[in-house]
Amino acid sequence: MKIDMNKRDSVIRMTGINPRTCMKCGKCSATCPSFDEMEYHPHQFISLVEAGRVDELMASESLYNCLACMACLERCPRGVEPAKFVEAVRNLKLREHGGNHLAPEAIPEMLDADLPQQAIVSAFRKYSK
Amino acid sequence: MQIEKKPLIVAFCCNWCSYAGADLAGTNRLNYPANVKIIRVPCSCRVNPLFILKAFQRGADGVIICGCHPGDCHYTTGNYYARRRITLLFSMLSYLGIEKNRVRLEWVSAAEGAKFAATMQSFAEEIAELGECKRLEDLRCKK
Amino acid sequence: MQRIGVFVCHCGTNIAGTVDVKTVAEMLGKEPGVVFSTDYQYMCSEAGQTLIQDAIKEHNLGGVVICSCSPRMHEQTFRKACAKAGLNPYMVEVANIREQCSWIHKDVAEGTEKAVILGRAAIAKVHLNAPLTAGESPVVKRALVIGGGIAGMQTALDIADAGFEVDIVEKNATIGGKMAQIDKTFPTLDCSACILTPKMVDCAQHEKINIYAYSEVEDVKGFVGNFSVAIRKKARYVDETKCTGCGICTEKCPVKNIPNEFNMGMDNRRSIYIPFAQAVPKIATIDPNTCNKLKTGKCGVCSKVCGAGAIDYTQKDEIIRREYGAIVVATGFNMIDMTKFDEFGYAQSKDVITSLEFERLTNAAGPTGGTLLRPSDGKHPHTIVFVQCCGSRSTTENGKPYCSKICCMYTAKHAMLTREKYPDTDVYVFYIDVRTPGKNFDEFYRRAVEQYGVHYVKGMVGKVAPRADGTLHVQASDLLAGEQLHIDADLVVLAGAIEPDKSARGLATKLTASMDTNDFFTEAHPKLRPVESPTAGVFLSGVCQGPKDIPETVAQAGAAASKVIGLLVKDKLTCNPCVAQSDELLCNGCSGCEHVCPYGAITYETKEFMQFDRSMKPRRVASVNPAVCQGCGACTVTCPSGAMDLKGFSNRQIMAEVDAICK
Amino acid sequence: MQEMIKSKLAELLSTGAVTKVIGWKRGENFYDVSPAAFESVESLADFVYDDFCGANLSKFLVKEPGKESKVAVVLKPCDTFSLNQLIKENRVNRENIFVLGVPCEGKLSEEKMRVMGIVGLTGCKVEGDKVTVETLYGTETLDKNDVLLTKCATCHSKKHVIFDELIGETGEDSDVDRFVGVAELEAMSEDERYEFWRNELSRCIRCNACRNACPACTCEKCVFDNDASGVAAKSNANSFEENMFHIIRAYHVAGRCTDCGECSRVCPQHIPLHLLNRKFIKDINTFYGDFQAGADAESEHPLVHFTENDPEPSIVKEGK
């Protein structure tokens, strides 16, 4: 069981949510359509992040079983938004692959009139460290 | 005894809501900057524009007035009058080119200790950003 | 210049922990006018007060500054102590170096510096203080209780038993409140009606209690001891003095399909109705929104069948104005609207019900005569799912951030009663935490689990979806098993959050009583004055102050009553001496102050003033009635010449504080 | 016109209807017109009503004993608003006042001529839109608009709101946008506004003419004169006191100022003080609904009134 508080802090920074606001009611997992496919269930994402056990999550298939349907986010009574945590751990994983997936220099040639600016910004945010 | 000279903030708090809210912030140990100094008044409607100007003359860098939320005034209507008076005064100060962030009015109830602390924190930050109040200063008081 | 004594309190380590009290006492001792300065462990203690009193005598002090906790806490204590030593109590100022200094700062140097500044401000103010003498105002020996639920009734009975007149204002057609709708009470499982209805009758029959049912508070004027309240007695269209409550009209009325509020809309009543059999007062009421006669002028059946001739279609709302010495708020609660939580399917299926609806479904006087049947098809449910914390402990906009407190216990009660009566049902309770602090509470809950075999599952229900076959698909977490459960239920019962009655907000404004962000009334002090509102003369009883169960409510109701009695036994109240006063020589008669005074305390008269040429010139000048003025100061700022000033918070005093803080 | 007024006043004095008339009196030259009291028909010989009768006479009524004797006062349309306001505030006893309304086409300012560099003034003739000025150094012809008193250039009403008798016709509310000057300042940056007002207010010599001429400033004792008020001052020791005096003065008359413009007219330093008062008027109109002080003698002034939905002070920040 590896504890990595840096990763924990990264996830918290990326989500902007304090995992301690979770009161462990399980409503997220109760509502999750992919519950049975997941090794770690939505409420466990929160608990493990809080405990600094992000590596376990990163290694788990659960990351990709989440459909990002946002039901957990919608239902959570405390505004913890588990889906954001899943997404944040996914990003951590992505960034771990080394290098930037999208370099700033690469952006100008991707620009065209039909591409929404917002898409580029969000892609850049997601794919570069 | 000399602590670094910080921007000085005078807070007029109504006795029934905001002063109690400040007390609650204290009870909950919610920190806010020490350069905020509170003056207790019975109601936000007791705050005379003269007091606000006087505070600036004496070297205050920001003045904040806190009262009960509209509708909750202990005296029924005091804060409604205060709202008009203070709105007009703030507008006039801005019209004279005084930075409009130097003054603020906030409604803080007796239950809003956290809001009180957060308000003071953010106001103190705003004033720190503006720095010393030069436009309403009286150098005689700064010696 | 006053001779001032400064007393710095350690408050144990509360102050001394972050403020160097010795330095504060030393620094303040150097201030002009300060002739004595010291510090002490606990200034508010007997020994501390004696210290102050001795110093007043020894040093002939004319003013006292106490650097301690908030003046809201101990200003009165210190004023009284100083008064005993012969000092006018209004020559005392408190510098708040605990709540607004030591408790919020960690750095000792910082805390000490601020404490010194706050002390200086208090010294500057005391220099300008003047001895004040309080006036007196008479007390009207009658109390008003707003709300006729168990809280209001208990308060009224207790006050009335002490010999004071009490009026109860209830907005519904009968008193009784929520408790009248409840079937059994936890943890003893005694019948709610059996213990409530005798109290209702007591209220009705008590010679000191007067019930204004179907009435609301219209406006409130005045102040402690002298409130003047306008009560709107809504038109019932039935003459109260004639109606015998026989109920014939309620059987003959042709408008039959009105959802019955008492049974949570699960059956119907007529347009003319008596809410329930034991209603007090037992008088019929016509619902003006549905009555044919009132809407179209055609019908009049009730009038024809009434043997007493009590029906009066021309009745109008009546405004009654009465004087009271004290007001008790007992406005109670409601369950929040569950339709906003679409995950629970409350709006989609009749078989998803609230706990209060469940109470009616199991009550002998309820729509099913006490047999538990599914509202949709009237069949016996075999699988029942109870969901707790529906909307409680939720920081989302639909929910409430607080714990509703009563749900754990009544859900255990529901589950237990169901299993007892219908052993063939499967009962699931989904909980986040089970909270059972209270006498015999946890035992009760454990009995439900251990003896009655209720399935308690830790986890939340995520989704309730009605199926085509009429069952409800419940999807939930079992956190301990790490599973997602799928249950086919026949009935789902939601333990919705409770919230203060909607009328409370408007009432708080009329009373100028403060509320918290959840619309619960704030108490004067959370620990020490839990049944008083910060507004003098306004008291709190029951759930209007915060969630409570019945025994707590009754206890608080009694406490509120004792506070009211304590007020009403006084013949006179000491007025606040910090009132406005007008300087006739400066007043120019513009009437601005008169317009802004919320109490009508300012009047004008024309007086003749001698001019410098010795001629007399008439001028209107303001004068303040000190018994009516409450000291808000609105007038002082309206007055451009400063003719109007506030004793105790004068312009000069506040400016002196500003000066001291800024120097 | 002047003769009609004079004969009416003579009638009032001779019949004993009034014992005193407050009007204007001719002095040394064409622009030398002083407010004056006339107590006999003979003294009315010096009475004048012409293009230089800018002074608002309503304030002089505050000094009147308010009983027994009756006083006639000659008021231009804008002056009647001031009188109404004074009646509302019980500073003048309506029953002892006879108001003679006189029409006004805008009054002239010799000070404006001087600022234009036209000095040595000896004579003046107004013909239509043109003003011909005789000076020691020649004759100049000017546009009347250029030498109108500031208050007249943005006149808000030519209607008499209170009078016992009119000489000539009363006019209508004007549709001139009197808030242009305020809006120009509002459009500036904070720094520009600060510089603007510093330049203006730094000239203040604290002569108190603005206050003493103002019909709304009728305090028995002004806070700035009252040593017990804590803010008394006799001079502007520095920029703070300049600001303080003018902010508080404008604030104290906010909601009561009828926009008569006397403050700017009497200022020896030509500080545009009306821009302070008008800012309050504009704000009150914007925030709390249109309000004209003195339009009647009954309605409550906006600062002793409120609605539950008044804007919050943060509107100042959200605005410019």
Next chain:
Amino acid sequence: MKLVKDLSALYEAIAAVQELYLPVENKGRVDFKLYEAGANVDIKTLKTVRSAKDFFFTQTETLMGFKVEGKNIEVEDLRPEVRPFVAFGVRGCDARSFEVLDKVFLVDPVDTVYEARRKAGTVVTLACGRPEETCFCTNFGITPEAPAGDVTTWLTEEGLYWQANTDKGEALTAAIAAVFTEGDGKAVEEQKKAISDIIAKLPLANLDMTHLEGVKEETFWGHPVWKDISETCLACGTCTYVCPTCQCYDVRDFDCGNGIERFRCWDSCMYSDFTRMAHGNNRNTQDQRCRQRYLHKLVYFPRRNEGMFGCVGCGRCVAKCPSKLNIVKVIKALGGK
């Protein structure tokens, strides 16, 4: 005769040796300001709004301080340090006003602040090229075509003619010698003549003052003019504060929080609290105050100062009074009987 062709060179030269104050225009109004490069100097406008008395008798003057620390009070001398300065462009009337002020401030006990400023100041006067209808200085023996002063100057087509009258004037002249050329002075004579011609036409140039000679202090006390004037006098201080000879002041304390600053500031006898004392006020009504103001200038002051009037005829009050009340009307009213 010394002549300066380039005025800005003159200003620069003076400013290089001493502080230079001169009339500067601001939005159509002219007042004396410290010279700085690029200043909008206006020496054509005849009269500054404020008189030149500010040079020696400023509106507010800090005198001393009391520094309070704990229970100790320390007295501080806060009188300003006075540096040599040049007052340029002063008109004849204002120049005379200094003599009036000297009679008040330089007699025993000498006002040290005033004295220091008087010594430090070099007064450069300027002949009045275009006298105005409000001027009546000639009634007081003032010669606007050749005003007194340490230096007298004339602004002509050719340039500024410069004539030093005193040692101080000579010293200044020597210090800036480089800016001068020689002129024939004809233009000066022409200007003097032109000014005299205009003065002859001035409406107020020849007031009858004989009735004021040798009168007793109480002669005019019961005169009706006081009531007439006070009826519409606003009791503001405009006349006093624009007047070059009004020399009354109040000494006040300002509480700065840490101590007191004692300062003096102009006061006006028009104000209701003027000379108020513990027992009350000497003059309670506005007619008494008006009487004081005018009789002080016209009767009391001359009686004590060899007939020198306390008025120099600058005409500022004539132009500035909001109610158009002024000393000329009083002089005439008293003469008319």
